[in-house]
Amino acid sequence: MISKYLILLCAPVMLAADLPKVDLHIHLHGEDHNTPEMKPADAAALSRKMGVRFGILAEGGCRGDIHDNQTLGEFLDEVRDQPLWRGLQVYGFDWANCLSSDLRGQLDYIAADALVFPDKNGKSIWLWLPNIEVGDAQDFMDRYVAFNERVLSQPIQIWANPTYVPEKLKAQYDALWTPARMDRLIQAAVRNHVAIEINAHFQVPSAAFIRRAKAAGAKFSFGSNSHVKGMGEIDYCLRIAQQCGLTAADIYVPARRPGR
Numbered sequence: 001m002i003s004k005y006l007i008l009l010c011a012p013v014m015l016a017a018d019l020p021k022v023d024l025h026i027h028l029h030g031e032d033h034n035t036p037e038m039k040p041a042d043a044a045a046l047s048r049k050m051g052v053r054f055g056i057l058a059e060g061g062c063r064g065d066i067h068d069n070q071t072l073g074e075f076l077d078e079v080r081d082q083p084l085w086r087g088l089q090v091y092g093f094d095w096a097n098c099l100s101s102d103l104r105g106q107l108d109y110i111a112a113d114a115l116v117f118p119d120k121n122g123k124s125i126w127l128w129l130p131n132i133e134v135g136d137a138q139d140f141m142d143r144y145v146a147f148n149e150r151v152l153s154q155p156i157q158i159w160a161n162p163t164y165v166p167e168k169l170k171a172q173y174d175a176l177w178t179p180a181r182m183d184r185l186i187q188a189a190v191r192n193h194v195a196i197e198i199n200a201h202f203q204v205p206s207a208a209f210i211r212r213a214k215a216a217g218a219k220f221s222f223g224s225n226s227h228v229k230g231m232g233e234i235d236y237c238l239r240i241a242q243q244c245g246l247t248a249a250d251i252y253v254p255a256r257r258p259g260r
């Protein structure tokens, strides 16, 4: 009786221990870009303290913090000597034109999401802002899935904030993400070898999506999606990964040992 009880208690802990403690979605600046940035050395110290390996994501492409070779080079130099991975969250589809392949090659990974979304009139809408109006939900989803497919067709390693829906559609998440819509993007991710991020901040994608993606042979990554606050807080990622039966082999970890 006692041994049975012990097995029940220990099994989940052992499974969780198998999963890599990695947070690949960390921004060193505040969300509003006004909060002082955290220095890479301080992020490295926090990473050591937490026992979670960090990947730092700069943001941009042809616009934003990173918008040319000089700004990308400065970011790479800033993080180079620290035991941190160097990533870039890209926006738009033209980033390869603004950043040299040599500098891009010095990044450990590139991530992209679909949250800067072109509305019907061609204007970009920022889906993460509260009170965003997207019109008819089904029509939005069809256009959103097609846009995500385009994002996933790029030479990137991580699909960030996957399956996120604007606040007003949140209550309908499970109904809107039909099996057909899920499968279209899961197939795109698998086909293009893009890891599907399990995002602690938005708590996406759903367990149903993760199970379906695992069955299709997808890989996953862990991300807190933190801006200074909440770095390395990946408990949600570990918990849902464990619930869905993911193991270390399912989780994307950059090849380079950080700091080398």
Ligand SMILES: [Zn+2]
Pocket: 025, 027, 057, 089, 160, 225
């Ligand atoms: Zn981000």
